[in-house]
Amino acid sequence: MAISPNSEPGPPPEVRLRDLRANSDPVSIVARVVTAQRREVTRKSDGGRRPVLSGLLTDGTASVRFTWWDPPNEPIETGEILRAVNVQVREWQGRIEVSFNWKSRVAPAGEAELPEVPPDSMPVRPLNGLRAGDDGVRIVGRVVRVAPKTVSVGEERRLLHEGVVADASGAVAFTAWSDFGLRPGEAIDVSGGYARGFRGRPQLVLDERSTVRRVPGDGLPPSESLLTGVPRSVADIEAAGGGELLEVRGVVVGLLPPSGLVHRCPQCRRSVRQGICRVHGTVEPEPDLRARLVLDDGTGALTVNAGRLETERLWGRTLEDCLRELTATGDPSRLEEHLFTTVFGRRIVVRGRGSADDFGVTIQPESIEPATADIAARAGELRTKLQGAGR
Amino acid sequence: MTGREPAWRVLAQEFDASVEEEKGVGERAASYLLSPLGARMNRVLVAGVLSAAETVGRDPENPFYRARLQDPTGTIRVTAGGFQPRAMAALREVGTPIPALVVGKVHLFRGRDGTAYASVRAEAVRPATAEEVRHHLADAVEQTADRIRLVEALRAEPVGSDSPIAGFPAAWVRSAREARRRYPAVDPATFRGPLNGVLRTVTGEEPLPAVPVASLPAAPPPVPTSSTARAPATVTRALPPAPPRAPSAAERAEESAFLDVIDQLSEQSADGYADLKEVVRAAARTGVTSQRAEELLGRLEETGAVEEPIVGKLRRA
Numbered sequence: 074m075a076i077s078p079n080s081e082p083g084p085p086p087e088v089r090l091r092d093l094r095a096n097s098d099p100v101s102i103v104a105r106v107v108t109a110q111r112r113e114v115t116r117k118s119d120g121g122r123r124p125v126l127s128g129l130l131t132d133g134t135a136s137v138r139f140t141w142w143d144p145p146n147e148p149i150e151t152g153e154i155l156r157a158v159n160v161q162v163r164e165w166q167g168r169i170e171v172s173f174n175w176k177s178r179v180a181p182a183g184e185a186e187l188p189e190v191p192p193d194s195m196p197v198r199p200l201n202g203l204r205a206g207d208d209g210v211r212i213v214g215r216v217v218r219v220a221p222k223t224v225s226v227g228e229e230r231r232l233l234h235e236g237v238v239a240d241a242s243g244a245v246a247f248t249a250w251s252d253f254g255l256r257p258g259e260a261i262d263v264s265g266g267y268a269r270g271f272r273g274r275p276q277l278v279l280d281e282r283s284t285v286r287r288v289p290g291d292g293l294p295p296s297e298s299l300l301t302g303v304p305r306s307v308a309d310i311e312a313a314g315g316g317e318l319l320e321v322r323g324v325v326v327g328l329l330p331p332s333g334l335v336h337r338c339p340q341c342r343r344s345v346r347q348g349i350c351r352v353h354g355t356v357e358p359e360p361d362l363r364a365r366l367v368l369d370d371g372t373g374a375l376t377v378n379a380g381r382l383e384t385e386r387l388w389g390r391t392l393e394d395c396l397r398e399l400t401a402t403g404d405p406s407r408l409e410e411h412l413f414t415t416v417f418g419r420r421i422v423v424r425g426r427g428s429a430d431d432f433g434v435t436i437q438p439e440s441i442e443p444a445t446a447d448i449a450a451r452a453g454e455l456r457t458k459l460q461g462a463g464r
Numbered sequence: 465m466t467g468r469e470p471a472w473r474v475l476a477q478e479f480d481a482s483v484e485e486e487k488g489v490g491e492r493a494a495s496y497l498l499s500p501l502g503a504r505m506n507r508v509l510v511a512g513v514l515s516a517a518e519t520v521g522r523d524p525e526n527p528f529y530r531a532r533l534q535d536p537t538g539t540i541r542v543t544a545g546g547f548q549p550r551a552m553a554a555l556r557e558v559g560t561p562i563p564a565l566v567v568g569k570v571h572l573f574r575g576r577d578g579t580a581y582a583s584v585r586a587e588a589v590r591p592a593t594a595e596e597v598r599h600h601l602a603d604a605v606e607q608t609a610d611r612i613r614l615v616e617a618l619r620a621e622p623v624g625s626d627s628p629i630a631g632f633p634a635a636w637v638r639s640a641r642e643a644r645r646r647y648p649a650v651d652p653a654t655f656r657g658p659l660n661g662v663l664r665t666v667t668g669e670e671p672l673p674a675v676p677v678a679s680l681p682a683a684p685p686p687v688p689t690s691s692t693a694r695a696p697a698t699v700t701r702a703l704p705p706a707p708p709r710a711p712s713a714a715e716r717a718e719e720s721a722f723l724d725v726i727d728q729l730s731e732q733s734a735d736g737y738a739d740l741k742e743v744v745r746a747a748a749r750t751g752v753t754s755q756r757a758e759e760l761l762g763r764l765e766e767t768g769a770v771e772e773p774i775v776g777k778l779r780r781a
Binding site: 324326370371 | 472602
């Protein structure tokens with residue numbers, strides 16, 4: 074039984090975003106604006122234009138999309154805290170959304186009005202369940218690796234820490250915009266993080282709103298096992314859309330262009346054709362080696378982007394060798410052909426991070442090693458397996 | 465996401481038993497050869513002993529080569545033409561039979577009577593060590609065994625089920641269900657027995673298979689023959705019992721009768737070729753067993769009396 078929003082008995086109850094239910098009675102919320110975009114929609118009936126502001130809200134317990142019909146003319150800034158009374162809740166494509174309409178009253182609110190969220194009250198999310206757009210997430214994991222990095226954000230230079238965190242369900246990359254003093258191997262309980270999509274994979278982001286606590290880490294995989302990785306099939310990696318700390322074995326069945334001797338822009342390292350970088354114009358290109366290997370294990374195929382060091386090791390030739398040969402033959406395609414005949418059919422183990430796009434999964438390798446296998450032992454295992462199945 | 469087609473690891477027995485085709489729709493759609501065990505092959509990676517390539521066709525502007533790759537379960541035809549320059553160059557270099565790896569696209573030729581002949585249009589060919597071939601055979605045994613296990617598991621489920629099967633890629637499960645539908649009469653277990661034989665080659669208890677005589681050059685093969693070498697049980701062109709020698713008068717008569725059959729069939733056919741399977745059937749009516757027919761054909765191809773420019777299609781040279 075819906076209560077008319079205009080009926081007197083007080084404003085609707087204040088609800089945390091985590092507790093929103095689709096098609097419930099109107100509610101009140103207090104939340105911070107994560108993103109907001111203003112646009113106009115055209116009414117079908119009379120062609121009139123109607124302004125609308127939409128984006129993402131969070132109150133630390135969850136994040137939801139919002140739609141604000143006829144918003145005020147003053148800009149709404151990211152980070153602003155709003156109290157919205159009488160908002161509609163609905164579900165769209167499996168996610169909860171709120172909308173503010175003429176019946177809703179929206180006003181600025183203070184930091185103190187945001188619901189207090191004790192970190193322990195949030196459910197811990199398994200890392201393989203993280204999706205881009207999730208906010209207010211709490212995870213418990215082990216830092217596999219972490220390294221500082223300086224980036225430019227607009228004008229300013231900022232220091233951030235990048236790494237990988239893992240639990241028993243999987244591993245994700247993270248970016249920490251504040252320095253939490255993270256060390257490889259330690260177990261952490263993180264609340265107030267959010268997930269964004271990066272090259273088709275969710276990535277955990279920690280900022281000044283996040284809290285990090287050291288925990289004993291019982292039940293988390295030990296550091297050693299995280300670094301060696303668990304071998305996975307290509308089909309499995311394709312289904313997951315890539316991943317961190319991957320280990321995959323297979324056979325090199327192809328080589329994609331550009332491979333072999335390439336030329337790069339000295340400023341941005343992009344491939345350069347005819348001495349022209351598509352960002353920096355005419356440059357003095359620097360020679361480099363690379364190999365885009367097609368690795369196939371029979372269940373699927375993925376691309377391994379080998380850099381100069383790995384290419385030199387696989388090829389058994391150095392950049393200098395290649396430059397010398399190019400001077401002698403004057404034909405770069407001969408080099409590529411030679412690289413192909415050297416790598417085709419090789420059995421290798423690749424470790425690294427994989428990302429997915431329209432062309433499949435690409436791995437940025439941390440290591441490429443020859444796959445070693447004791448053929449007699451393998452035959453023995455297969456024989457046992459066959460006999461077991463035959464009965 | 466449209467990834468690259470995987471290179472299925474198959475053995476000749478499964479490859480040769482594959483007759484069902486799946487054609488994609490739309491622009492640049494891939495086509496597939498579906499095996500009885502649910503390998504949905506657009507590309508394969510195969511290993512074995514590769515024979516010297518023969519040229520097919522007489523147009524020097526459009527060279528086309530064909531070779532045979534022998535594994536312990538049978539023979540796979542490997543071809544390469546001007547559109548596969550890298551593979552064609554590699555095929556041409558094969559003199560005496562050598563262990564080799566081949567990756568390529570599956571090509572299916574269907575005769576007028578509907579019989580299917582599968583071959584591999586090579587993208588790349590590389591001579592390999594015997595050990596490399598054994599590693600690849602181990603991969604093929606493992607994945608073939610996995611497919612057998614999957615197809616057998618699916619037999620227990622009700623028709624029309626589409627739930628995932630733990631431990632198998634979703635694409636494998638889909639194509640295995642399709643294989644079950646398209647090959648209702650095939651017993652997957654018949655593919656399991658030969659795998660034990662392949663494992664003997666993997667361990668080195670048996671050498672890599674010899675190449676059928678039909679495609680050998682005049683000189684005998686120097687490579688892996690030992691006194692324990694046995695002709696594989698399921699080769700499509702079985703080894704003749706004795707090494708080639710001058711044929712007897714009776715054999716000549718048999719050959720000439722056989723050539724008549726080929727002539728007759730190619731005259732009747734619209735494309736001028738005699739269909740291999742029709743030839744074998746017609747020969748059977750004159751009392752020649754199919755194995756004998758294969759032997760005769762091997763000899764005739766070797767002497768150059770008959771050629772097979774298209775897989776499964778014969779004509780007088």
